[in-house]
Amino acid sequence: GQQVMQIPQYQHVQEGEDFTTYCNSSTTLSNIQWYKQRPGGHPVFLIQLVKSGEVKKQKRLTFQFGEAKKNSSLHITATQTTDVGTYFCAGRSTNAGKSTFGDGTTLTVKP
């Protein structure tokens, strides 16, 4: 079945440093979504990418969808303590009725 791999599993950064998490799929995706889960909370939808090579920005967050639509990345510029949490990607293969979640990258930020 479809597999979505996410790396790294954990990332510890100093406040102000950049952060990137990567998502790789074993199959071509029709779309990919990104979610953020704060400690003790529930996943919250951030964005969806649909087009090959698509790049979207939300303030300090930049999301990219690979040209082959098999990988994606989330980049945070100048991390803040409010960025702590686990970031999940969720990819849906063509003809699939549901998305498959990666295992997430947990970000900790040291002030």
Place this chain on the structure above:
Amino acid sequence: NAGVTQTPKFQVLKTGQSMTLQCAQDMNHEYMSWYRQDPGMGLRLIHYSVGAGITDQGEVPNGYNVSRSTTEDFPLRLLSAAPSQTSVYFCASSYSPYDLDGYTFGSGTRLTVV
């Protein structure tokens, strides 16, 4: 507009007991799903529904049953609880599996089976 409401928030069960986790949404979403989240293992899909009367299995359906008699409600039943079912359970919904607005998650039920 409450979104996705899950009850209870916390539950302790003894091995062999059964219970139902409730999930209700007031957004008229057709698609609803249940996930379990274990440490370091992300979100694994248990069951999902694309509309009232229609349900299907996800990655880890064993030990769980669902039904969808109305658009609003999607309860998850544990038939005979086992310690391996200790987890955090999330219900999620969207207009469709292809929804550009993504899934809306409930706040979760933290279940411990002893």
